[in-house]
Amino acid sequence: MASLLGVAGGELLIPTLVLLFGADIKLAGSLSLAVSLPTMLVGFTRYTRDQSFIVVGRNKIFLLVMAAGSIGGTFIGGQLLGLVPAGTLLPLLAVILLALAYKVWQHK
Amino acid sequence: MTPAIETQRNPVSAFLGGAVIGTLGGLIGLGGAEFRLPLLIGMFRFPALEAVILNKTMSLIVVATALLFRSRAVPFADVAANWPIIVNLLAGSLIGAWMGAAWATRLKSETLYRVIATMLVLIAIILILGHDATVG
Numbered sequence: 001m002a003s004l005l006g007v008a009g010g011e012l013l014i015p016t017l018v019l020l021f022g023a024d025i026k027l028a029g030s031l032s033l034a035v036s037l038p039t040m041l042v043g044f045t046r047y048t049r050d051q052s053f054i055v056v057g058r059n060k061i062f063l064l065v066m067a068a069g070s071i072g073g074t075f076i077g078g079q080l081l082g083l084v085p086a087g088t089l090l091p092l093l094a095v096i097l098l099a100l101a102y103k104v105w106q107h108k
Numbered sequence: 109m110t111p112a113i114e115t116q117r118n119p120v121s122a123f124l125g126g127a128v129i130g131t132l133g134g135l136i137g138l139g140g141a142e143f144r145l146p147l148l149i150g151m152f153r154f155p156a157l158e159a160v161i162l163n164k165t166m167s168l169i170v171v172a173t174a175l176l177f178r179s180r181a182v183p184f185a186d187v188a189a190n191w192p193i194i195v196n197l198l199a200g201s202l203i204g205a206w207m208g209a210a211w212a213t214r215l216k217s218e219t220l221y222r223v224i225a226t227m228l229v230l231i232a233i234i235l236i237l238g239h240d241a242t243v244g
Contacts, residue, residue, distance in 0.1 A: 013197060013201075015234050015235070015237065016197070017193065017197075021190075021193050023190070023193070026181060026182050027182055027186055027187070027190070029178065029182070030175065030178045030179075030182040030186070030187045031187060031190055031193060031194060033171050033174055033175045033178065034175065034187055034194050035194055035197045035198055035201060036167075036171050037168075037171050037172060037175070038198060038202065039198065039201040039202055039204075039205045040164060040167055040168050040171065040205065041168065042202050042205040042206050042209075043164060043205035043206065043208060043209040044164050044165065044168055044209075045206075046205075046206050046209035046210055046213075047160075047161045047164060047209050047213065049213075050157075050161070050213040052155075052157045052158050052161055052213070053161055055154070055158040055161055055162060056161060056162065056165050059117075059162060061119065062117055062119070062122050062152075062162075063162060063165060063166060065119040065122045065123050065126070066122040066123065066125060066126035066144075066166055067126060067165075067166045067169040067170060068123065068126065069122065069123035069124060069125065069126025069127040069129075069130060070126040070127070070129055070130035070133070070144070070166060070169070070170045071126075071130060071169070071170060071173045072123075072126075072127050072130060073126060073127040073128060073129060073130020073131035073132070073133070074130040074131070074133055074170055074173060074174045074177055075130075075173075075177050076127075076130070076131045077130060077131040077132065077133060077174075077177075078174065078177035078178050078180065078181065079177075079180075080131075090235045090236065091235075091236060093132065093232075093235055094232040094233070094235040094236045095232070096132075096143065097142065097143070097228050097229070097231055097232035097235070098228070098229060098232045100143065100146035100147075100150075100228055101146070101225045101226075101228035101229045101232065102225070103146055103150045104145075104146045104149055104150065104221055104224050104225040104228065105221065105222065105225035105226075107149055107150065107221050
Protein backbone atom coordinates (compact mmCIF):
# COMPACT_ATOMS: atom_id res chain seq x y z
CA MET A 1 0.00 0.00 0.00
CA ALA A 2 2.73 2.44 0.94
CA SER A 3 4.75 1.56 -2.11
CA LEU A 4 1.87 2.64 -4.27
CA LEU A 5 2.46 6.20 -3.18
CA GLY A 6 6.18 5.97 -3.23
CA VAL A 7 6.11 6.76 0.45
CA ALA A 8 7.82 4.81 3.15
CA GLY A 9 4.74 3.79 5.03
CA GLY A 10 6.16 5.45 8.12
CA GLU A 11 2.89 7.26 8.71
CA LEU A 12 1.23 3.87 9.17
CA LEU A 13 4.13 2.27 10.94
CA ILE A 14 4.39 4.87 13.67
CA PRO A 15 0.81 4.46 14.95
CA THR A 16 1.23 0.67 14.67
CA LEU A 17 4.37 0.81 16.75
CA VAL A 18 2.79 3.11 19.33
CA LEU A 19 -0.55 1.30 19.57
CA LEU A 20 0.43 -2.35 19.13
CA PHE A 21 3.96 -2.45 20.47
CA GLY A 22 3.69 0.35 23.01
CA ALA A 23 6.75 2.17 21.70
CA ASP A 24 7.47 5.76 22.70
CA ILE A 25 6.65 8.16 19.84
CA LYS A 26 10.27 9.14 19.28
CA LEU A 27 11.57 5.57 19.35
CA ALA A 28 8.68 4.64 17.06
CA GLY A 29 9.90 7.22 14.56
CA SER A 30 13.35 5.64 14.39
CA LEU A 31 11.99 2.10 14.31
CA SER A 32 9.69 2.99 11.44
CA LEU A 33 12.68 4.28 9.48
CA ALA A 34 14.53 1.03 10.13
CA VAL A 35 11.57 -0.88 8.70
CA SER A 36 11.02 1.59 5.87
CA LEU A 37 14.46 1.38 4.37
CA PRO A 38 14.39 -2.26 3.22
CA THR A 39 10.72 -1.92 2.29
CA MET A 40 11.44 1.00 0.02
CA LEU A 41 14.32 -0.81 -1.64
CA VAL A 42 11.90 -3.54 -2.65
CA GLY A 43 9.33 -1.11 -4.07
CA PHE A 44 12.10 0.82 -5.79
CA THR A 45 13.40 -2.36 -7.42
CA ARG A 46 9.95 -3.04 -8.81
CA TYR A 47 9.72 0.48 -10.27
CA THR A 48 13.06 0.13 -12.04
CA ARG A 49 11.32 -2.39 -14.30
CA ASP A 50 8.78 0.16 -15.50
CA GLN A 51 9.11 2.41 -18.53
CA SER A 52 8.37 5.54 -16.48
CA PHE A 53 11.56 4.89 -14.56
CA ILE A 54 13.52 6.90 -17.16
CA VAL A 55 12.10 9.97 -15.40
CA VAL A 56 14.76 9.42 -12.76
CA GLY A 57 17.57 9.75 -15.28
CA ARG A 58 15.93 12.71 -17.01
CA ASN A 59 15.54 14.67 -13.78
CA LYS A 60 18.77 13.66 -12.14
CA ILE A 61 19.77 17.17 -11.04
CA PHE A 62 16.28 18.06 -9.83
CA LEU A 63 16.22 14.83 -7.89
CA LEU A 64 19.61 15.23 -6.26
CA VAL A 65 19.03 18.88 -5.36
CA MET A 66 15.64 18.16 -3.82
CA ALA A 67 17.03 15.18 -1.95
CA ALA A 68 19.83 17.41 -0.65
CA GLY A 69 17.24 19.93 0.50
CA SER A 70 15.29 17.15 2.15
CA ILE A 71 18.37 15.92 3.97
CA GLY A 72 19.16 19.44 5.20
CA GLY A 73 15.59 19.72 6.38
CA THR A 74 15.70 16.30 8.00
CA PHE A 75 18.75 17.44 9.93
CA ILE A 76 16.89 20.53 11.17
CA GLY A 77 13.88 18.36 12.00
CA GLY A 78 16.11 15.93 13.88
CA GLN A 79 17.60 18.80 15.88
CA LEU A 80 14.13 20.10 16.78
CA LEU A 81 13.09 16.63 17.89
CA GLY A 82 13.89 17.32 21.53
CA LEU A 83 12.24 20.75 21.45
CA VAL A 84 8.85 20.29 19.81
CA PRO A 85 6.25 18.33 21.80
CA ALA A 86 4.76 15.45 19.81
CA GLY A 87 1.27 16.44 20.95
CA THR A 88 1.19 19.60 18.85
CA LEU A 89 3.06 18.06 15.96
CA LEU A 90 0.70 15.35 14.77
CA PRO A 91 -2.53 17.36 14.47
CA LEU A 92 -0.62 20.08 12.62
CA LEU A 93 0.78 17.59 10.12
CA ALA A 94 -2.65 16.02 9.70
CA VAL A 95 -4.10 19.38 8.70
CA ILE A 96 -1.32 19.95 6.17
CA LEU A 97 -1.95 16.50 4.69
CA LEU A 98 -5.67 17.16 4.30
CA ALA A 99 -4.94 20.36 2.39
CA LEU A 100 -2.51 18.52 0.12
CA ALA A 101 -4.98 15.68 -0.45
CA TYR A 102 -7.54 18.20 -1.65
CA LYS A 103 -5.03 19.67 -4.11
CA VAL A 104 -4.07 16.31 -5.57
CA TRP A 105 -7.73 15.27 -5.91
CA GLN A 106 -8.41 18.43 -7.91
CA HIS A 107 -5.48 17.69 -10.20
CA LYS A 108 -6.41 16.95 -13.79
CA MET B 109 8.35 20.74 -21.78
CA THR B 110 7.18 24.36 -21.68
CA PRO B 111 9.39 27.20 -20.37
CA ALA B 112 6.98 27.72 -17.47
CA ILE B 113 7.58 24.20 -16.27
CA GLU B 114 11.35 24.64 -16.67
CA THR B 115 11.34 27.57 -14.23
CA GLN B 116 9.02 25.80 -11.83
CA ARG B 117 11.50 22.96 -11.67
CA ASN B 118 14.55 25.11 -11.04
CA PRO B 119 17.08 23.85 -8.49
CA VAL B 120 16.35 26.62 -5.97
CA SER B 121 12.67 25.78 -5.58
CA ALA B 122 13.54 22.08 -5.60
CA PHE B 123 16.01 22.64 -2.78
CA LEU B 124 13.64 24.81 -0.74
CA GLY B 125 10.74 22.45 -1.27
CA GLY B 126 12.95 19.58 -0.21
CA ALA B 127 14.16 21.47 2.85
CA VAL B 128 10.69 22.27 4.18
CA ILE B 129 9.52 18.72 3.58
CA GLY B 130 12.63 17.26 5.13
CA THR B 131 12.12 19.33 8.28
CA LEU B 132 8.57 18.06 8.67
CA GLY B 133 9.70 14.53 7.96
CA GLY B 134 12.67 14.67 10.30
CA LEU B 135 10.49 15.91 13.14
CA ILE B 136 8.07 13.05 12.96
CA GLY B 137 10.41 10.33 11.72
CA LEU B 138 8.97 10.06 8.24
CA GLY B 139 10.98 10.48 5.11
CA GLY B 140 8.67 13.38 4.35
CA ALA B 141 7.54 11.48 1.28
CA GLU B 142 3.83 12.01 1.89
CA PHE B 143 4.40 15.76 1.76
CA ARG B 144 6.82 15.59 -1.13
CA LEU B 145 4.54 13.63 -3.42
CA PRO B 146 1.74 16.24 -3.58
CA LEU B 147 4.40 18.90 -4.10
CA LEU B 148 5.89 17.01 -7.05
CA ILE B 149 2.45 16.78 -8.60
CA GLY B 150 1.02 20.19 -7.66
CA MET B 151 4.02 22.47 -7.81
CA PHE B 152 6.49 20.73 -10.10
CA ARG B 153 3.84 19.29 -12.44
CA PHE B 154 5.06 15.73 -12.74
CA PRO B 155 2.58 13.10 -13.95
CA ALA B 156 1.34 10.80 -11.17
CA LEU B 157 3.48 7.73 -11.80
CA GLU B 158 6.65 9.73 -12.51
CA ALA B 159 6.06 11.68 -9.30
CA VAL B 160 5.68 8.44 -7.36
CA ILE B 161 8.91 7.03 -8.77
CA LEU B 162 10.88 10.24 -8.21
CA ASN B 163 9.46 10.42 -4.72
CA LYS B 164 10.54 6.88 -4.00
CA THR B 165 14.07 7.53 -5.15
CA MET B 166 14.40 10.64 -2.98
CA SER B 167 12.84 8.85 -0.02
CA LEU B 168 15.51 6.19 -0.18
CA ILE B 169 18.21 8.81 0.14
CA VAL B 170 16.37 10.79 2.80
CA VAL B 171 15.34 7.90 5.04
CA ALA B 172 18.88 6.56 5.17
CA THR B 173 20.18 9.93 6.38
CA ALA B 174 17.24 10.57 8.71
CA LEU B 175 18.08 7.37 10.57
CA LEU B 176 21.59 8.71 11.10
CA PHE B 177 20.45 12.12 12.35
CA ARG B 178 17.91 10.67 14.73
CA SER B 179 20.61 8.62 16.39
CA ARG B 180 21.33 11.76 18.47
CA ALA B 181 17.86 11.79 20.00
CA VAL B 182 17.25 8.05 19.76
CA PRO B 183 20.45 5.98 20.03
CA PHE B 184 21.02 3.10 17.60
CA ALA B 185 21.21 0.71 20.56
CA ASP B 186 17.57 1.48 21.40
CA VAL B 187 16.57 0.77 17.81
CA ALA B 188 18.61 -2.42 17.62
CA ALA B 189 17.21 -3.64 20.94
CA ASN B 190 13.79 -3.72 19.30
CA TRP B 191 14.83 -5.92 16.38
CA PRO B 192 11.97 -8.43 16.87
CA ILE B 193 9.48 -5.63 16.16
CA ILE B 194 11.44 -4.58 13.09
CA VAL B 195 11.58 -8.11 11.67
CA ASN B 196 7.91 -8.65 12.46
CA LEU B 197 6.82 -5.58 10.51
CA LEU B 198 9.27 -6.19 7.67
CA ALA B 199 7.76 -9.59 6.94
CA GLY B 200 4.51 -7.98 5.81
CA SER B 201 5.81 -4.72 4.45
CA LEU B 202 8.29 -6.23 2.00
CA ILE B 203 5.60 -8.25 0.25
CA GLY B 204 3.22 -5.28 0.28
CA ALA B 205 5.84 -2.98 -1.21
CA TRP B 206 6.38 -5.23 -4.21
CA MET B 207 2.68 -5.69 -4.89
CA GLY B 208 1.88 -2.01 -4.40
CA ALA B 209 4.56 -0.93 -6.85
CA ALA B 210 3.37 -3.47 -9.40
CA TRP B 211 -0.18 -2.18 -9.07
CA ALA B 212 0.79 1.51 -9.36
CA THR B 213 2.59 0.96 -12.65
CA ARG B 214 -0.61 -0.48 -14.15
CA LEU B 215 -3.08 2.18 -12.96
CA LYS B 216 -4.42 4.98 -15.13
CA SER B 217 -2.96 8.37 -14.24
CA GLU B 218 -6.36 9.78 -13.27
CA THR B 219 -7.05 6.86 -10.96
CA LEU B 220 -3.63 7.20 -9.40
CA TYR B 221 -4.31 10.85 -8.49
CA ARG B 222 -7.51 9.80 -6.74
CA VAL B 223 -5.79 6.96 -4.94
CA ILE B 224 -3.02 9.29 -3.78
CA ALA B 225 -5.50 11.91 -2.51
CA THR B 226 -7.53 9.28 -0.66
CA MET B 227 -4.47 7.85 0.98
CA LEU B 228 -3.29 11.28 2.10
CA VAL B 229 -6.62 11.73 3.89
CA LEU B 230 -6.26 8.29 5.48
CA ILE B 231 -2.77 9.15 6.64
CA ALA B 232 -4.05 12.39 8.19
CA ILE B 233 -6.77 10.48 10.07
CA ILE B 234 -4.28 7.89 11.29
CA LEU B 235 -1.95 10.63 12.52
CA ILE B 236 -4.76 12.15 14.57
CA LEU B 237 -5.87 8.79 15.94
CA GLY B 238 -2.29 7.88 16.80
CA HIS B 239 -1.97 11.21 18.55
CA ASP B 240 -5.05 10.64 20.67
CA ALA B 241 -3.76 7.24 21.64
CA THR B 242 -0.43 8.57 22.84
CA VAL B 243 -1.93 11.44 24.79
CA GLY B 244 -4.24 9.11 26.50
